[in-house]
Amino acid sequence: MRAARLIRMALLVQSSPGLTADALARELEVSRRTVIRDAQALQEAGVPVRAERGRAGGYHLAPGHRTRLTTLHPTEAETLYLSGLPSALRDLGLSDAADTARLKLSATLLPSLRAAAESSVRRFHLDAPAWFREPSAPELLPELARAVWSDRTVRVTYARPGRDDAVTRLLEPYGLVLKAGVWYVVGRVPAGRDGAWRTYRVDRVTSLTPTEDGPFVRDPSFDLTAHWRANATEFARTLLRSTATLRLTERGLGRLPAVADPAGVAEALASASAPDADGRVTLDLPVESDEVAFAQLSELGADVEVLAPKSLRARFHEHVRALAALYGVADQR
Template sequence: MRASRLLSLLLILQTRGRMTARELADELEVSVRTIYRDVDSLHAAGVPLYGDAGHAGGYQLLDGYRTKLTGLTTEEAEALFLTGLPGAAAELGLGSVVGAARLKLTAALPRALRDRAGRIEDCFHLDAPGWYSDGEHTPYLTAAASAAWDRRRVRVRYRRWQAPQEVTRTLDPYGLVLKGGRWYLVAAREASIRTYRVSQIGALEVLDEPFERPDGFDLARYWGGYLADFDRRRHTGKAEILLAPSAVRALPDLLDAAVVRAVDHTGTATGTGWLHAVVPIESEARAVSDFLRLGADVEVLGPASLRELMRETVTSLADAYRVREKSGAPAAGRESSSRCSNPSLCS
């Protein structure tokens, strides 16, 4: 355990540079006194590690010192071969770089670890897009990624949902997120951090203007908060429904995860075998579209306005099919509802 911690301490200093004893202790989840003892042990082993006292002090390796890739456990070596994400790397223009890095890592491993890690790699494949999507066309993904890494401001022409639908924005690109096979750019505009769908970028110019990402900004933490806020904003109401057993089984494949969770939490059995539940909805028009996926296996009980809208929609469908049967010509359909399904398109 201690040998593993010493190696971790050495690699942290190698990758991050100068760090204080307190910072190292927090990173390794040990006491400051333990860090002092570990530093003494590394000194005794001949590692060129020195420390400076004072407010701006800390421990640092001698310039140019690099340790070899040693000390990997079997599980760590296996895990490294699951983090390459070759598909995502290729989309970012880093396919050859990741491939070269994996070759170097493979060459550095002992034969036993190399063979086992290779078998793990052969048994894992990431296919990010959903079943009913081939992915999105993102011609400016590589440029956006390069700008984020180089901390360069960008000017984009962006297609959004609301009017005006095409806008020009100057952005500070903080990072990229791959969600369900779709790429999103997290960027700052006028001191406000927003999310943009990369496939909606119609043009992108990298400007010769550097920017500084705020200290403490964490992309994963931001994205988690963004998703939570997205759910809060899009669910504007609730619906009371009855579900047939077959509809309950089909919910995960047909409706939003929030609806599935609500059915799990609020569902109560009725004397007919159907389930009574209260579920969140984005809007009544959207709810009608969603519930129609369940066909006759769902009944909307309330609110009354939503039940009436469902009745009108189903009646119109029935009328359309009756007209087609009599004349052979399609009936004039109702206007389809529209919505902004992703707030990134409204930015």
């Protein structure tokens, strides 16, 4: 604890010469007496911190001296570019490195570390989590992140939604994306197979084994941010593997975009019927699964009626019966 405070004090004096004992005490959240003791400890450790009196006084380093504490480890330099989302750093297993880096934020990156910072931008694009939702932290995420950092080919097994069988393939993991609280890995199937790009939800990766080969050769033209922006909508549409036929009131139709997947809503609205005699509109909404559709459409209450599939309609029927029993309403069916 004290060692970290001494490092921070040395960096503060270096980056802001002339800070008084009271100013340093406020920055370090300690007493003025502790600042004086810490200054003496730094002097004994060979850091030439000195206190000067007068209007231009305060704490200074000896002229021409710059502490070597500003030298960043490459991992620290990389994590500076991700420090805006502490939860993401924690999920990736990088929170300790980020804590160390924050002690050195006032120092300028050395030219030799600029490549490390650019490396971070190329490998991670963080799309902020949705409101009222904590990002998921899949068990294999830290290990997958290590493979991304080291350009290590991995063998992954992926559980496909709505199917009992899983798929296993080699993958060159180029980057990780945090989208609305869900982590995705973007990678390429090695040349010699189909060379295609793949995007997987990390929480559906059930096993991961790094290969014994050396690092794969990263395509220098690959831009993770541009790739994600160009393919995110298409990928989101591939997740919608089922269709639900719905009848909606005018209010339900207006609220649908707020509860369902945007890619599916846009397609459904384009093919919606004209209002019937009751003012309800019928449409086919692409959905991921019965479970996901039930969770989304339940928010619309009586403003939506599920016509198909039968399994989803039955789920709503049982839900309504349970609510009626809970609130003492007789079943009218």
